[in-house]
Amino acid sequence: MPDTLRKPTLDKDLDKLTTIEQATERVSRGIMAPGLSLIFVLICALVAALLMTGQPGAVVIVAAAVVGAYMALNIGANDVANNVGPAVGARAMTLGTALIVAAVCESAGALIAGSDVIGTISKGIISPDAVSNPSVFISAMLAALVASAMWIHLATWLKAPVSTTHSIVGGVMGSGIAAAGLNAVNWTTMGSIxxxxxxxxxxxGIFAAIFLAFIKTAIIYRDDKIAAARVWVPVLVALMSGIFAAYLSVKGLKGIVKITLPMALIIGLVAGGIFWLLARPLIAKQSRGLENRNQSLRYLFSLPLIISAGLLSFAHGANDVANAVGPLAAIVHTAEAGEVAAKVSIPLWVMAVGALGISLGLLLFGPRLIKLVGNEITKLNPMRAYCVALSAALTVIVASGLGLPVSSTHIAIGAVFGVGFFREWYTSRSQRRADYVARRAADQSQPKAKKTSSEDQKHRFLVRRAHFLTIVAAWLITVPAAAILSGILFAIFRIFIR
Known part of the structure; x- marks a missing residue:
């Protein structure tokens, strides 16, 4: 029979089977992350049920464990992206490596240096006397936890990195107002927040722009970039090391030992000096044989950037795990003791819920915002991303000295925007850059610079305005949105919790 008369039925069936397999794989990818999250939440509920069997308030504690696990997953999905996003966007490490580094460092920071004692009325927002009734207090904390988790979930879906600290603050404020009225709120504390x-x-943003301006002036737009890098990269590594040593002393190790700010600065100076001595021969060795171009500079900045991302994740785990498990620990203590305490200890199993939940949330849902922070706000390379990491640590140190409550999310995103807006200004206004481009174009031995008219330079936007407006809007409504939702949930929970 001629081939033209044959019906390729087998080929058609095989194509259909292949299409079905591909469709099934895509669907399974979509439900795998929620499925694993559900399994984690159920395991947390089971552990809480086993540990609390026969204890007073066991049902409430199990419900709180479920909500705490959900909150931790959302913190991992939203907040941790700020620590590793710039390094991924700069291609200093792959997304998979970033997820592993961040997950390990977040868990280590939470379990090793997480705060073991916290205020039950988050950050002194609500007067303890206003919610002294145990059932009212449990309802308020549970409502705050659910509301903040739901808001962070929505913000993650909208691709808006928000402050988890501000979310829980808004939740506590809303349930506190619903429980005891406006007078229950410490408005001085809310004003500082x-x-x-x-x-x-x-x-x-200002610190990141200053660091980037220095790197451009001292290294990038020098005729001999490598020689300049040998001098200044060890200094920048020392500065990073000193700032992180002070940062971790003040914020990351507060659960282990009490260190004052002057002591932390001394520790930072010593650490900076040590790392400057170590970095000089290392950078000199790495720079041998490198070509006199920006790509070589990116290589020299990559390792310090990876280390800074890990340290930021460690410090974040040490500090922000309390956002997930603080209200949960308060509920556990109140349900067991039958009274509201000013401060409570966090049980190990509660801390584990927060640490593992943050890490799992990062692994399952973190790539969405990591890509946003690293690639979609502005273009980052290792030098720019290094400025973001350095700025984040320095800003926390300065804010701690001024006694200001700050958000690591706001700082990191502000630094990314600062780098982008500074590049816009520098591209159109810098005479040093213009002279450098002209010299390079005139040098026949170098690749000719891309010709761009001055008018084009002035209208060249290097920051996506849509993301800027979305993120700022999300920041502004985080506290009121969490507060309103928490107040509504508190009224509902009071029907069931008596």
């Missing part, structure tokens, strides 16, 4: 919405991202 509101001020940090503006101060922390602006400080982060």
């Amino acid at each position: 509101a001020a940090s919405w503006v101060i922390s991202p602006v400080l982060g």
Whole structure:
């Protein structure tokens, strides 16, 4: 029979089977992350049920464990992206490597240096006397936890990195008002938190722009980039080391030992000197044989950037795990003791829920915001990403000295925007850059620079305005949105919790 008369039925069936397999694989990818999250939440509920069997308030504690696990997953999905996103966007490490490094460092920071004692009325927002009734207090904390988790979940879906600290603050404020009225709120504390919405991202952006301006002036637009890098990269590594040593002393190790700010600065100076001595021969060795171009500089900045991302994740785990498990620990203590305490200890199993939940949330849902922070706001390379990491640590140190409550999310995102907006200004206004480009174009031995008219340079946007407006809007409504939702949930929970 001629081939033209044959029906390729087998080929058609095989094509259909292949299409079905591909469709099934895509669907399974979509449900795998929620499925694993559900399994984690159920395991947390089971552990809480086994540990609390026969204890007073066991049902409430199990419900709180479920909500705490959900909150931790959302913190991992949203907040941790700020620590590793710039390094991924700069291609200093792959997304998979970033997820592993961040997950390990977040868990280590939470379990090793996480705060073992916290205030039950988050950050002194609500007067303890206003919610002294145990059932009212449990309802308020549970409502705050659910509301903040739901808001962070929505923000992650909208691709808006928000402050988990501000979310839980808004949740506590809303349930506190619903429980005891406006007079229950410490408005002085709320005022300082509101001020940090503006101060922390602006400080982060300014510091990042200053660091980037220095790197451009001292290294990038020098005729001999490699020689300049041999001098200044060890200094920048020392500065990073000193700042992180002070940062971890003040914030990351507060659960182990109490260190004052002057002591932390001394530790930072010593650490900076040591790492400067170590970095000089290392950078000299790495720079041998490198070509006199920006790609070589990116290589020299990559390793310090990876280390800074890990340290930021460690410090974040040490500090922000309390956002997930603080209210949960307060509920556990109140349900067991039958009274509201000013401060409570966090049980190990509660801390494990927070640490593992943050890491799992990062692994399952973190890539969405990591890509946003690293690639979609502005273009980052290792030098620019290094400025973001350095700025984040320095801003926290300065804010701690000023006594300002700040958000690591706001600082990191502010630093990314600061780098992008500075590049826009520098591209159109810098005479040093213009002279450098002209010299390079005139040098026949170098690749000719891309010709761009001055008018084009002035209208060249290097920051995506849509993301800027979305993120700022999300920041502004985080506290009121979490507060309103928490107040509504509190009224519902009071029907069931008596």
